[in-house]
Structure formats: C-alpha cells, structure tokens
Amino acid sequence: MTTIQLEYIVAVDSYRHFSLAAEHCCVTQPTLSMQIQKLEEELNVKIFDRSKQPVVPTEVGMEIIEQARTVLKEAEKIKEIIQDKRNEISGELRLGVIPTLAPYLLPLFLQKFVERYPQVKLKIAEFTTEVLIEKLKSNQIDVGLLVTPLPDNNLFTQHLFYEEFVVYLSKSNELMKKNYVLARDIDVRQLWLLEEGHCIRSQIMNLCELKHRYQDSTTFEYEVGSIETLKKMVELNDGITILPELSLQDLNPDQIVRVRRFESPAPVREVSLATHRNYVKKRMIDALKTEILEAIPVAMQAQGEREVVKV
Numbered sequence: 338m339t340t341i342q343l344e345y346i347v348a349v350d351s352y353r354h355f356s357l358a359a360e361h362c363c364v365t366q367p368t369l370s371m372q373i374q375k376l377e378e379e380l381n382v383k384i385f386d387r388s389k390q391p392v393v394p395t396e397v398g399m400e401i402i403e404q405a406r407t408v409l410k411e412a413e414k415i416k417e418i419i420q421d422k423r424n425e426i427s428g429e430l431r432l433g434v435i436p437t438l439a440p441y442l443l444p445l446f447l448q449k450f451v452e453r454y455p456q457v458k459l460k461i462a463e464f465t466t467e468v469l470i471e472k473l474k475s476n477q478i479d480v481g482l483l484v485t486p487l488p489d490n491n492l493f494t495q496h497l498f499y500e501e502f503v504v505y506l507s508k509s510n511e512l513m514k515k516n517y518v519l520a521r522d523i524d525v526r527q528l529w530l531l532e533e534g535h536c537i538r539s540q541i542m543n544l545c546e547l548k549h550r551y552q553d554s555t556t557f558e559y560e561v562g563s564i565e566t567l568k569k570m571v572e573l574n575d576g577i578t579i580l581p582e583l584s585l586q587d588l589n590p591d592q593i594v595r596v597r598r599f600e601s602p603a604p605v606r607e608v609s610l611a612t613h614r615n616y617v618k619k620r621m622i623d624a625l626k627t628e629i630l631e632a633i634p635v636a637m638q639a640q641g642e643r644e645v646v647k648v
Contacts, residue, residue: 338380339372340409342376345372346401346405347405348361350475354392380401414617425456426454426620427454427456430458430621432459432479432480433480434482438483438583439482440584442608445583446629457621457624466536467534470487470611473612480610480612482610483536486645486648491613492611493616496608496609497638498608498630498633498638499605499637499641500608503581503585504523504577504579505595507571507574515597517597518599523579527576529576530567531564532561539648540647544646567580572595606645607640610625
C-alpha cells in the first residue's frame with residue numbers, strides 16, 4: 338500500500354470518474370486504474386463499484402477512502418514540520434470563495450499576498466456556499482472564504498470581519514427621502530434578489546422576517562445572478578436591492594446617492610475562513626488570514642453593536 342494509491346482512490350471518490358481523477362493526478366487512466374486494482378487485490382476488497390455511472394464506492398470502500406483522507410492529511414503534516422524548521426511558507430494553497438465576496442474582497446489583498454509569498458502557488462475558484470462546504474470536506478480545496486455561522490460542525494471557522502448590509506434604491510423610490518431605513522420599510526414587491534443558491538439571498542430573506550412577507554407576495558419574481566446585475570436592474574427600473582458593504586467600493590457619485598444604511602443595530606454578515614477541522618497548511622492559511630485582515634478596515638473587524646443576520 339502506498340500514499341500514491343491512497344491519493345488515487347481519494348481522487349476517484351472526489352470526481353466519481355476515473356478519467357477526471359487521472360487528469361487531476363497528472364497520470365494516464367490505465368496507470369491510475371492499475372494502481373487502484375493493485376490496492377484492491379492487496380486488501381482483497383472492491384473499493385469501487387465500476388458497474389455504476391458515475392462510479393461510486395462500495396460500503397467498505399467508503400470507510401477505506403475516509404481513512405485514506407486522514408492518512409494523507411497526516412502525511413502532509415510532515416512537510417509542514419520541515420517548513421516550520423526552515424521558517425518558510427511555500428506550497429500549493431487551494432482557496433474557494435463565494436461569488437458575492439470574490440470580486441470585492443480578492444482585489445484588496447491578492448496582489449500583496451502574491452508579492453509577499455512568491456513560493457506559494459495560490460489556486461482560487463468561486464463556489465456557492467453549499468458546493469464550497471462539500472469541496473472542503475472532500476479535500477478538493479484547502480480553505481474557504483464564506484459567510485458564517487455554518488450548519489456543519491465538522492468545519493473549523495475563523496472569523497475575519499463583519500460586513501454591513503445596505504439598501505440600494507432607484508432614484509424615484511420613496512425611501513430616497515429617508516436618511517436611514519428599517520427592514521419593515523422595504524416593499525417586497527419592488528425587491529430584487531440573487532437567485533437560489535447564494536447565501537446572501539437567504540440572509541436577506543431572514544432579515545426581520547422578510548421571508549414571511551415574501552411568501553405573502555404574489556408579484557415577487559425578481560431574481561438575478563450577480564450583485565452587479567442587481568445594481569443595474571435597480572438603476573434601470575423602479576426597485577430596491579440589498580447589497581454587502583464591500584460592493585460599494587467602485588460606485589460613482591451618481592450611484593452613491595442611491596445608498597441608504599439601516600438604522601442601528603445595523604444588519605451584517607459575518608465573513609470567515611473555513612477549513613476542515615483536521616486541516617493542514619496552517620502556515621499558509623495563517624498568512625492568508627493576516628493579509629486579509631491588513632486589507633480590511635479595523636472598524637469592520639469587530640461586531641460591535643451590529644446584528645449578524647443568519648444564513
């Protein structure tokens with residue numbers, strides 16, 4: 338039994354496809370298949386049911402794969418011991434980011450991180466929260482940037498900052514006359530939201546029981562795919578949307594006048610780093626956390642009197 342064979346069975350489990358797993362492991366499919374077959378012969382069990390598409394682990398295979406993930410994580414720690422002794426930060430760090438954070442948070446710290454840690458190969462991909470959690474648990478990524486609290490206790494989270502929600506209005510909207518807004522002021526019939534799958538959607542629905550008011554509305558049908566599209570739809574139509582604070586960075590003067598903040602206690606979303614509880618690459622993840630916090634205003638790093646909205 339070798340760690341290479343363990344990597345192969347974990348890859349097949351992650352991708353549920355021998356060709357994709359082989360591509361991920363940078364080997365040919367026959368090589369990967371042969372090594373997995375050798376492992377099965379040595380253990381005298383079938384790890385995968387090849388008669389099904391996509392391929393799935395057998396009952397005993399699931400237990401073997403789970404143990405293989407643990408073994409590989411422990412083996413990775415040997416590299417960390419060497420890095421600690423050499424006082425260096427290097428290697429590959431796979432980062433997943435939710436789409437409502439990525440375009441606004443990444444530009445704040447990414448360039449400095451790359452310049453400060455040239456020996457780190459940073460691989461970044463966007464995922465919705467649900468997908469990101471699954472990729473963390475299956476070890477397809479090392480760390481996630483997302484909104485907490487999470488419903489999954491198997492993940493370890495480190496809070497970073499608290500981002501306020503603000504209201505973005507069309508110029509003809511009645512709320513333009515107000516300096517501050519209450520959640521009950523928002524007319525659900527005019528509200529534009531992101532499509533299902535984005536955690537910010539469920540947070541806005543939970544904001545002061547907005548979900549209940551939504552269910553009572555028969556004309557509420559507005560759903561789009563990105564925050565930038567939300568802004569455009571409000572500007573071109575009579576409507577309202579709710580945005581995270583970092584998305585205001587590039588607004589021009591005409592757009593800034595459309596923004597209204599909530600009355601205290603302001604609703605916020607809690608942004609965190611998430612890892613598997615038995616995570617490795619601690620030095621790289623700590624470096625990532627430090628760079629993010631250096632880029633975020635100190636005032637956003639404490640909750641204060643603001644209210645965290647549930648996901």
